[in-house]
Amino acid sequence: MAHLITPITIDGEARCCQPATRRTIAILTDAATELRPNQWEIYRAYQDNIPKQGSVKFGICCATNIEITLNGQIETLNAGFDWIRVYHNGVEVFFHESIDTSDDPDDTVAVGPFVVSLALEDRPCGHIIEIAGSTGDGIANNDVFWRASVVIG
DSSP: OOOOOOOOTTTTTOOOBTTTBBOOOOOOEEEEEEEETTEEEEEEEOSSSSOEEEEEEEEEOSSSSSEEEEEEEOOOOOSSOOOEEEEEETTEEEEEEOOOOOOTTTOOEEEEEEEEEEEOOOOOTTTTEEEEEEEESSSSOSEEEEEEEEEOO
């Protein structure tokens, strides 16, 4: 399969893919941090009653698939919080959020790994992946987090 390497427009800015990684530089927002190449912490929240959110967005070129692995530590007090979403070209392809199982605001539960595998058709303008998450509120944020890693093939 032939691939044309052209800049990928992300949020209105043309970004070039790095041939070695087959992706653009990752755009990190809010609490997101890079842990190492192709691995990010989307957010981490401590007991400070402050809602946390973050996202990582990047373009992919010259690839036929991507495997995204998500791991987290989320609250058990309420349902609908500590969520994570994955978007492929603006379309949501994965979603997970907390489900209440405890009355203790300090309880958390490990979740994942969730593996999101996407086949990538040959596309001259490339593909855009976004991984976004949030605590949703400032309650029961006892070292909750989401992490993501990718393998591009």
